[in-house]
Amino acid sequence: MADLPAPDADAARHSQQLEALLRAEILQAGGFIPFSRFMERCLYAPGLGYYSAGSTKFGTAGDFVTAPELGPLFAGCIAAAVAPVLQQLGPDAGFVEIGGGSGAFAEVALKRLLALDALPARYAILEPSADLRERQRERLGRTLIPPVFELVEWLDGPPEAEWNGVLFANEVIDALPTPRFTLREGEVFEEHVAVDGEGRFVRQDRPADALLAAAVRHVERYLGTVFPDGYRSELLPHLPYWLQAVMGGLGEGAMLFVDYGYPRREYYQPQRDSGTLRAFYRHQVHNDAYLWPGLQDLTASVDFTALAEAGTQAGFELAGYCTQSVFLLGNGLPQLLEEAEARAPAERLQRLRNEARQLTLPSEMGERFQVMGFSRGVDLDAAFLAGDLTWRL
Numbered sequence: 001m002a003d004l005p006a007p008d009a010d011a012a013r014h015s016q017q018l019e020a021l022l023r024a025e026i027l028q029a030g031g032f033i034p035f036s037r038f039m040e041r042c043l044y045a046p047g048l049g050y051y052s053a054g055s056t057k058f059g060t061a062g063d064f065v066t067a068p069e070l071g072p073l074f075a076g077c078i079a080a081a082v083a084p085v086l087q088q089l090g091p092d093a094g095f096v097e098i099g100g101g102s103g104a105f106a107e108v109a110l111k112r113l114l115a116l117d118a119l120p121a122r123y124a125i126l127e128p129s130a131d132l133r134e135r136q137r138e139r140l141g142r143t144l145i146p147p148v149f150e151l152v153e154w155l156d157g158p159p160e161a162e163w164n165g166v167l168f169a170n171e172v173i174d175a176l177p178t179p180r181f182t183l184r185e186g187e188v189f190e191e192h193v194a195v196d197g198e199g200r201f202v203r204q205d206r207p208a209d210a211l212l213a214a215a216v217r218h219v220e221r222y223l224g225t226v227f228p229d230g231y232r233s234e235l236l237p238h239l240p241y242w243l244q245a246v247m248g249g250l251g252e253g254a255m256l257f258v259d260y261g262y263p264r265r266e267y268y269q270p271q272r273d274s275g276t277l278r279a280f281y282r283h284q285v286h287n288d289a290y291l292w293p294g295l296q297d298l299t300a301s302v303d304f305t306a307l308a309e310a311g312t313q314a315g316f317e318l319a320g321y322c323t324q325s326v327f328l329l330g331n332g333l334p335q336l337l338e339e340a341e342a343r344a345p346a347e348r349l350q351r352l353r354n355e356a357r358q359l360t361l362p363s364e365m366g367e368r369f370q371v372m373g374f375s376r377g378v379d380l381d382a383a384f385l386a387g388d389l390t391w392r393l
Contacts, residue, residue, distance in 0.1 A: 005282055007295055018048040018294040023195055032192040032204050040177035042293045050294055051129050066171055068105035071355040073336055075108035081331040081383040082166045083118035085254045088378045092121050094165035098246055099172045100125040103136035107143050114148060126155045158248035167247055167255040174259050174299040181216050182232040188213040201290040211237050233275040234300040240310040252377030260368045261302030263392045276301035304370055305393045316374035320384025325366030328359055330386025
């Protein structure tokens with residue numbers, strides 16, 4: 001795309017390697033693969049996928065900025081919200097973070113939990129990227145006092161043994177490889193990726209399998225309408241299975257998810273007939289999912305109604321749902337900002353205030369990002385008292 005900065009020679013060669021891998025897989029599969037598989041390989045192919053390779057993803061030097069990368073306020077508020085849960089569960093409670101990013105969230109959250117006398121017995125990071133694991137380990141080893149750093153461990157998979165505690169994920173569900181569907185003559189088709197005569201990736205629609213077709217019909221029944229022919233969007237029929245997998249043996253405790261998305265009736269609005277899939281590259285957003293595989297992030301917005309269904313199906317109560325702005329303001333953001341400003345040198349004051357604005361303004365992250373919590377055997381409802389929006393689901 002003409003308005004995007006071209007990758008350098010090394011990055012271009014990296015992308016070409018992944019393109020060759022994808023073409024070979026498509027050929028071996030008979031000429032096409034589901035888009036969800038294409039997305040999975042673009043993001044997670046060992047050594048080549050966007051999250052598996054060593055390039056910088058987060059912050060001003062990467063492709064996008066997540067809330068924890070802005071500064072200490074986001075993680076401090078999350079820690080304040082879940083501290084009562086950890087205290088209710090006692091000294092053996094654990095904390096599992098899915099996808100630890102640069103380690104910025106864990107650093108601040110652990111410091112805040114220490115200050116609140118709510119440290120977990122262990123802080124586990126479920127991180128599939130070996131490169132990110134090393135970055136997290138280096139950062140936390142450098143910034144945490146040794147007794148706190150010793151609580152941190154990295155998991156190769158979800159905790160299998162029984163455990164009680166808090167499961168947390170920020171901007172994780174949007175990166176789950178998602179099937180895309182469309183309608184033709186009232187029938188459900190699934191988007192696939194093929195290769196044309198010039199070796200370019202092209203879209204190909206094929207009849208959907210029973211799981212995806214049933215999931216689309218479920219959404220139609222919920223909406224009380226049918227999708228018109230040509231309507232195209234995303235749907236995660238495997239979301240309940242993913243959730244039950246990542247929680248592992250979680251018994252009593254809470255789950256908290258932060259991501260961008262909509263309730264179902266807003267997600268599948270008639271005018272949103274091309275879906276929500278988009279690519280992030282060098283802080284620019286575009287819609288060419290086939291451009292430079294491995295060099296750009298691919299994401300789709302979250303259907304929070306589907307997440308609510310998945311959480312309750314897993315045996316948890318829906319504790320609350322609200323915008324990120326309401327959640328942070330209701331869980332101590334003004335007080336944290338005041339404390340941070342009192343400690344900060346003069347040159348950092350404006351940065352802190354900009355961070356608070358970016359986290360809460362409707363035109364920034366404040367309303368685009370949503371927070372959803374689940375609980376079992378503990379009370380998380382207080383974290384959502386500032387403005388629960390479950391009625392929108």
